[in-house]
Amino acid sequence: MSLTAPQSALAALDDRMRTIFREIVEAYLRSGDPVGSRTLSQSGNLTLSPASIRNTMADLADLGLLSAPHASAGRMPTHAGLRLFVDGLLQVGELSADERKAIEGQVSMSGRSTKDLLTEATSLLGGLSGGAGLVVTQKREAPLRHVEFVPLSKVEMLGVLVFEDGSVENRLMRTPDGIPPAALIDAGNYLSTRLKGRTLSDARKAIEQEIAERRSALDSAAEGLVKQGLADWSGGKGQERSLIVRGQSRLLESLDAVGDLERIRLLFEDIERKEELVTLLDKARDAEGVRLFIGAENPLFSLSGSSVIVAPYMNAEQEIIGALGVIGPTRLNYARVIPLVDYTARVVGQILDSARSRE
Incomplete structure (x- = not known):
């Protein structure tokens, strides 16, 4: 930690x-x-x-x-x-063997989609901590079938991603200055060939290395567009991720004073501000393990006076693929919640990585 x-x-x-x-x-x-x-x-x-x-x-x-x-x-x-x-x-203890087994038993991939697994993990964290559980997932990761670039104006274009399951996602992009139409076609064909049947994260490093070593056979305009697309689609600006929150009502069960009601109301408003909450959970990427934000330490919770305990979950290559945690009053049971969040994040990362390796 x-x-x-x-x-x-x-x-x-x-x-x-x-x-x-x-x-x-x-x-x-x-x-x-x-x-x-x-x-x-x-x-x-x-x-x-x-x-x-x-x-x-x-x-x-x-x-x-x-x-x-x-x-x-x-x-x-x-x-x-x-x-x-x-x-x-604070003396942070370890979870007992029974507590670990309970988490592993409740958070499993058996017969579940990834979203169902993460929703279950969120509910589990909320129930065990007495707060609300939070999970932010990475951008969609699925094998691709085809990529192309469609000009909209002199300054904007679409990156069209067609996935193996037939779904299509359109990503708005800035049009590079002076790029010729032929470069759009070349960049789309190049990415379609390299990405077919693979996810962006799987293929990104190999594509970037090929370009760096001048093995892509693309001109400079098409190369620049390929690199821009990889950056935008693999975690750049405008990345859309899923935020799952479970257990808000539990925050109302422990109200001890009328003043608490106003703080909880403000906390609910904070939770509704999805983009800022996702940004907060993203700060887990800067830590090796559990990260804790108390009250006014983060502007998002300066009025509600709440605490967030968050940890990243990773794949086998130690790449962060999401973050999960707990949000609640500043009087959370930190000694219990910190190891709970830490272990749940590790279990979720292992399960998702195992499921991915079997695909």
């Missing part, structure tokens, strides 16, 4: 501050309520007076790690406090 401890921030806390801070955060994550000094003194975990605890809580608040919803309330961790706790103090 890619979660590391921020030693410089932890170094600012002495042993007492660290102990009290941990107690407050863990109590908050269990209940969702602000934690008072009297509650801590009566927990049996601390041998300090309420006055001593209050003084330490004030110091932690001065450091920006705790806040109070109002003057007479207890304290709760800020987003910065939660980040410090998760990165530096």
